Amino acid sequence: MVPAATARQLWLGAHFPRLPLEALLPASTGAAATGITEVNDPRRTIVACNDRAARQGIIVGMGLNAALALVPGLALQERRPAAEAALLDRLARWALQFTPVVSVESPDALLAEVRGSLELFGGAIALCRRAQAGLQSRGLQAVVALAPTPRGALWLARAGLRIAVTRAGAMPGLAARLPLSCLRWPADVTEALAGLGIRTVAELLRLPRDGFARRFGAALLEELDEGLGRRREPRRRHLVAERFDEQLELPAAAGSTAGLEPAAAQLLRRLGAFLRARASGLSELRVDLLHRDRAPTRVRLGLTRPAGDETHLRALLRERLGQSRLPAPVTGLRFRSGVLLPLQLREAGLFEQGRAADPRATARLLERLRARLGPDLVFGVCPVPEHRPERAWRIAEPGGITPLPGHWPASRPARPLWMLVAPQPLEGWDGVLVTGPERIETGWWDGHDVRRDYYVALTRSGVRLWIFRERPPGQGWFLHGVFG
Amino acid sequence: MNGPLEELLRHPALWRGDSMADASTTIPTGFRRLDERLPGGGWPASTLIELLVPAPGVGELRLLVPALRALSAERPDAPRWLAWLAPPYLPYAPALADAGLDPAHSLVIRPRPGLDLLWAMEQALRSGACAAVLGWTSAASDQALRRLKLAAAEGQSLGFLFRPPCHHHESSPAALRLLLTARNNGLDIEILKSRGGSPARIDGLPIH
Numbered sequence: 252m253v254p255a256a257t258a259r260q261l262w263l264g265a266h267f268p269r270l271p272l273e274a275l276l277p278a279s280t281g282a283a284a285t286g287i288t289e290v291n292d293p294r295r296t297i298v299a300c301n302d303r304a305a306r307q308g309i310i311v312g313m314g315l316n317a318a319l320a321l322v323p324g325l326a327l328q329e330r331r332p333a334a335e336a337a338l339l340d341r342l343a344r345w346a347l348q349f350t351p352v353v354s355v356e357s358p359d360a361l362l363a364e365v366r367g368s369l370e371l372f373g374g375a376i377a378l379c380r381r382a383q384a385g386l387q388s389r390g391l392q393a394v395v396a397l398a399p400t401p402r403g404a405l406w407l408a409r410a411g412l413r414i415a416v417t418r419a420g421a422m423p424g425l426a427a428r429l430p431l432s433c434l435r436w437p438a439d440v441t442e443a444l445a446g447l448g449i450r451t452v453a454e455l456l457r458l459p460r461d462g463f464a465r466r467f468g469a470a471l472l473e474e475l476d477e478g479l480g481r482r483r484e485p486r487r488r489h490l491v492a493e494r495f496d497e498q499l500e501l502p503a504a505a506g507s508t509a510g511l512e513p514a515a516a517q518l519l520r521r522l523g524a525f526l527r528a529r530a531s532g533l534s535e536l537r538v539d540l541l542h543r544d545r546a547p548t549r550v551r552l553g554l555t556r557p558a559g560d561e562t563h564l565r566a567l568l569r570e571r572l573g574q575s576r577l578p579a580p581v582t583g584l585r586f587r588s589g590v591l592l593p594l595q596l597r598e599a600g601l602f603e604q605g606r607a608a609d610p611r612a613t614a615r616l617l618e619r620l621r622a623r624l625g626p627d628l629v630f631g632v633c634p635v636p637e638h639r640p641e642r643a644w645r646i647a648e649p650g651g652i653t654p655l656p657g658h659w660p661a662s663r664p665a666r667p668l669w670m671l672v673a674p675q676p677l678e679g680w681d682g683v684l685v686t687g688p689e690r691i692e693t694g695w696w697d698g699h700d701v702r703r704d705y706y707v708a709l710t711r712s713g714v715r716l717w718i719f720r721e722r723p724p725g726q727g728w729f730l731h732g733v734f735g
Numbered sequence: 736m737n738g739p740l741e742e743l744l745r746h747p748a749l750w751r752g753d754s755m756a757d758a759s760t761t762i763p764t765g766f767r768r769l770d771e772r773l774p775g776g777g778w779p780a781s782t783l784i785e786l787l788v789p790a791p792g793v794g795e796l797r798l799l800v801p802a803l804r805a806l807s808a809e810r811p812d813a814p815r816w817l818a819w820l821a822p823p824y825l826p827y828a829p830a831l832a833d834a835g836l837d838p839a840h841s842l843v844i845r846p847r848p849g850l851d852l853l854w855a856m857e858q859a860l861r862s863g864a865c866a867a868v869l870g871w872t873s874a875a876s877d878q879a880l881r882r883l884k885l886a887a888a889e890g891q892s893l894g895f896l897f898r899p900p901c902h903h904h905e906s907s908p909a910a911l912r913l914l915l916t917a918r919n920n921g922l923d924i925e926i927l928k929s930r931g932g933s934p935a936r937i938d939g940l941p942i943h
Contacts, residue, residue, distance in 0.1 A: 567888055612864040
């Protein structure tokens with residue numbers, strides 16, 4: 252018999268239900284009933300608790316008052332998201348033993364694509380067992396699951412199902428066992444579904460698709476399809492949680508930043524080789540300037556886009572070091588990378604080919620500018636096929652498509668690169684007319700007619716203007732544009 | 736192995752050293768007499784250039800048009816934007832199109848006077864979304880200019896900062912500083928500072 256087809260990708264999901272607790276306390280502590288509470292939450296909801304607290308009836312999601320009413324002596328600590336993130340990051344690095352493709356799924360899970368590692372580890376079940384045992388031996392409560400889709404693996408792990416699903420198309424059959432909570436959908440959606448009597452993914456799948464999309468949005472439907480493997484999931488962002496950390500002694504102590512350059516160049520070459528081997532870029536480079544008898548001078552180079560190009564990094568570093576004063580002679584350098592980001596997974600070609608646009612970069616830029624400046628102060632422009640100069644353009648969303656100039660005048664005199672929003676009377680004008688007139692007489696059909704003679708003119712200070720006189724002449728000159 | 740990493744390692748475009756040497760390349764200005772006086776024969780790439788202009792309109796835009804056109808044509812399938820920060824007048828879409836600059840890739844930003852301008856310019860430069868960023872301001876500290884220059888290097892973008900000539904004698908971290916003066920139908924250009932070059936003067940450069 253032919254075995255069922257194994258999926259092309261297999262994702263190992265690991266969920267850590269007690270991460271807020273484990274990030275704060277060593278696993279062995281368990282003497283007192285302990286609960287971890289949410290920060291910035293008026294109810295101070297319990298987000299994790301130890302076994303002892305659980306045995307006394309504490310449940311995750313309970314408000315603080317209810318918890319204290321139940322267990323008056325409950326020891327409490329506020330969760331520390333930074334500690335949780337750091338622990339998750341350490342676990343991601345641990346998971347690199349299975350595959351180079353590991354990603355952190357904040358706040359409490361990991362994903363690793365392990366299809367290629369199955370044989371090495373003796374098959375799917377052996378690999379899952381090994382991962383599960385490894386995490387437990389580190390004192391963590393973990394649920395490890397395997398599925399053909401990344402989202403599916405997370406669902407299974409969050410649902411507490413320690414199973415390995417390797418067959419493509421097997422996810423829908425498992426849906427009956429999945430509670431809605433494993434989807435991590437917004438509370439209002441889950442509540443609305445509960446109001447319809449829907450508590451499992453299987454029940455959810457019986458709803459008419461179009462009705463569901465109308466009521467809850469197409470995005471959730473797509474998420475569902477991705478988890479079930481009916482729809483290809485857009486490539487997830489991965490984190491290869493590996494770091495570069497190397498140190499170099501200088502042949503002689505350097506008193507100026509210029510003296511650091513040869514050593515910095517050498518470290519950058521090593522860093523470049525390290526990144527190339529991993530096809531990754533940096534998000535951050537921390538440089539310590541080591542001194543003989545004092546703490547190192549720390550310099551941090553933050554990058555908005557992953558970078559791995561030595562030339563680029565060297566230019567940045569030179570710029571940054573040029574700004575720092577050396578408090579003492581430098582005896583050595585230490586370079587540490589931040590998180591590595593695979594370059595292709597962040598817009599292939601963006602970095603390697605130099606100057607291509609990253610659609611996400613433009614979107615981010617617009618968002619950021621509009622968030623601070625207000626939406627009206629950030630805009631694009633678009634030409635409009637129209638003879639009246641002030642109507643031959645309009646404000647448009649940047650990044651759109653410029654209409655083909657099919658209806659534009661075939662040839663007309665040059666237009667200025669700068670335009671005034673409305674023509675302004677020119678007072679005391681005494682420049683010279685360079686070319687003209689260009690007669691523009693149009694718009695009689697919509698009441699906004701113009702009858703003007705336009706000229707290119709030069710002021711005494713050498714500024715090239717686009718000015719006009721109404722026809723019939725007599726009303727003086729108006730400034731309409733500046734050639735720049 | 737079928738993982739994305741292997742696809743990645745097979746990717747032929749990865750790590751071609753030649754295409755990454757942005758820091759050392761230049762963009763021809765389109766004006767031979769100016770190119771001859773600039774180190775590398777053109778505008779330096781991925782950095783900050785300062786243009787001291789007595790009044791808006793003396794020819795500073797026409798001076799940049801050929802380079803802006805070249806920058807925007809670098810990647811026809813995914814062109815980057817041209818950002819205008821606090822320009823004295825609005826860029827006129829039909830004229831942009833005439834000049835070969837696709838208006839759809841122009842981004843106009845009119846921040847409130849003050850610090851927002853330098854902030855917005857830094858964002859635009861660093862974002863990687865813009866091939867070039869043009870900004871008009873008078874007030875800018877040495878430190879602010881350094882930040883802009885660094886942002887330009889990080890975002891591989893070219894920043895042009897237009898300031899009045901009263902800043903002539905202040906020190907500036909810009910890689911290139913030019914003082915422009917209109918003369919009849921052309922421009923007098925004084926190269927005040929150029930990284931790796933020496934001060935020079937070009938008189939009566941005809942620009943159209």
